[in-house]
Every structure is written in C-alpha cells, then in structure tokens.
Amino acid sequence: MIRTLGHIVARDVLLAMRRRADVATTLFFFVIVASLFPLGVGPEPKLLRAMAPGILWVAALLASMLSLGRLFDADYADGSLEQLMLAPEPLALVVIGKVVAHWLISGLPLVLIAPVIALQFDLPAGSLGTLLLALLLGTPLLSLIGAIGAALTVGVRGGGVLVSLLVLPLYVPVLIFGAGAVDASATGMDASGHLSILGALLLLGMVLAPWATAAALRISLE
C-alpha cells in the first residue's frame, strides 16, 4: 500500500519534472502577484507591513488554485485516470498520492520562496518563521481541499472557473487562520492559537478530503 503511494507520487513528480514550465508558472504567478501590491499601493512601510500576511496568503491561495486544473484533467484526457482507478488499491490512496505530489510540485516551492517575498513587505524577521510554519500547515490543506473541487469538475468544459467558485469559499478558513497567525506574530502576539487551529484543520482535511475526492472522481467518471 505504502509502495503504491510512493509509486504514484514518484510518477507525478517525474511528470512534473518533464513539464517544468508548469511548475515554474505557479511559482512565478505567486511571486508576481505578491510583488504587484507594493507597486500598486505605494512604498509606505507601515501599510505594507500591515498588509503583508493577507497578500502573501491570497497570492498563495490563487497560485494553488491555478495548478488545480492539472491535478486530474491531464490524466483524464489521456485515459490514465481510468487506469489509476483500476489499480488494486482503494481510490482514496490514489488520491492521497496525487495530492502529495501536487503539494510537492506547487505548494512546497511557494513555502520556500515566501520568506524571500516577505522581505519586500518589510515583515519583521521574527515573524518569518511563523509565516513559514503557517504556510507549511496551510498549503497541504489547500491541495487537499482543491482536490475535491478538481475531482468534481474533471472533464467539464470551462472547469477552471467552476473550480474557483467551488473551492475559494472553502479556502476561507485557511486564509483567516493562516494570515491571522502571521499577523499575530508580526504585532508581537502569540501565534500558537492560529497555528493550532490550522494544524487541526489539516488533520481534518487529511482524514476527510481523500474520501470526498474519491467519491467525486467516481461520480465524474461514471
């Protein structure tokens, strides 16, 4: 079971390595969206510092959503999703493998580059660690929730817009507690409450989202 999980992750990561442009698109989108705000609102350090957590999280949300279209659609189009569903494993396991790969490809790079982006907002050095931790807890949750939306819209024309409508409202708690954690630590308060809730949400997502995604895939491919 664990080996099959590894095989699925390895497969998707290998595919992403063959299509590096796709991975770079997500990352550049995040960098550019986050960099546009200082240009747009002006170089007022206090304002930027106050806005930084929210902007970084909204940019991460949008970047993560941008990459959802690739989660199942390419596999659906060439028939390999059907073959994945015929693997002698629970479908939820296949889903977990694909979500882990999706996070490694589109979530982890964001987490790693976010502290660098945060510097241009003059975020205090002390809260960079909190930002990293919050993103580390939050981005896997984005992939998990996004997978449900992506599975529901597999093979639907114009599915990209539909995914945003389905998934963005569900992203709201992640946004609130993720940005809240960074905000709290930037203003010198304790961020552990926010981080704990984010961690609890992640655990809940890890348990429920794969089953929901598997059910959605079965309906979509019926």
Next chain:
Amino acid sequence: MLEIIGLGCVRGERRLFGNVSFTLEPGGLIWIQGGNGSGKTTLLRTLCGLTQAMAGEVRWRGEPIQAWGEDYRRELTYIAHANGLKEELSAQENLLVAARLARQPVSRVEIGGALQDMGLAGREHLPVKFLSQGQRRRAALARLTLAQPRPLWLLDEPFNALDTHAVAGVRQIMEGHLARGGMIALTSHQDVGVQATDTQTLRLDG
C-alpha cells in the same frame, strides 16, 4: 468465470442496453458488436466496475464484483479506447509505471521484450509524444504481454490504428492467453479472427 446476468445500463436519459446476459468460461472469448453509441464501451466499463449497472449483476467466480472490491481489479486488465499513456514519458517508463500501479512485478528486461514483441524495438526510450497513433496503440497493447497472469482481459477496440502486421501480433498474444485458460471480452469493428475453442458474439443494437 465471468457471469453477466440481466445487465442493463442507462446513459443520461437514454437506455443503452438492457437484459444482457452471458457467461465467459476459461479459454472463452466474447466479441461485443454494435453500432456507434450502442453502449459497447459502457458495457466494458461496467465489467471493470468503473460504471454502475442500472439493472443486473456482474459475477466473477460466483461472487458479485462489488463483493470482490479492490481484489477484483487484480484479476483484470482493461485496455480502453484511450491509450492511457503519458506523452512526456517513454513507452518503457509508461509500462513500468502502469505495471507498478497494477501491482505486477516486472523487470525492465520483460518490458523491453514486450515492446519488442509489439514491434517497438529501438523506440523504447522515445517520449510517447513522438510516436504515431499506431505506435502508441502498440505501446498500450504491450501491457497485455505483461498482464499474462491476469485471467480477464477487457479490450476496447484493440485493433484501432494498427497495421495488419501488428493486428496479427495482437491476435497471437490473445490466442496464447486463451490457450492458457484466460478470458477475453472485446469490442471491435473489424473481424476479430482469433482462433478460440469458445467464441461468442453479442450484438448490442436494438
């Protein structure tokens, strides 16, 4: 042994077929015929368990396939109309990934042999996007050589895009499978031409 009892399928609002019954014994082949849109692919997908039947039952070795759960998928190989190949990967990598996910232990040498049997020698390491339609179909069908221990083969238009030479090769592989006591259900618009002791045909029209 695969038993189909009174199977009926609905697609959207339309009834595709109803009351389809047949039994496939070891060494048996069934050729599912019918016009475009008559439900051949839906029938094969129902046999895989990918589509739920509206009526009737699919039994494998006497048990409904729902009771078999994931273990049923260990008994079958399904080659769909779409080849299920990733364009960025080579034919060899595709087969290796497919075999691993299907939990079939195969070596690179065996994969090389299977590709050679299908006339893809020398092209094993070329990304699939550089292969022609016929070559892609050959690469997809090379899975059959690796899937010999799986008793049930479900093939959706296996001969599509193949040249006469490759068709003969696939027939030979299928005959070998039947001789070993395997079972094949396939759809095809052209003559199947497989020598089998137990060949049935099923027409879905009407």
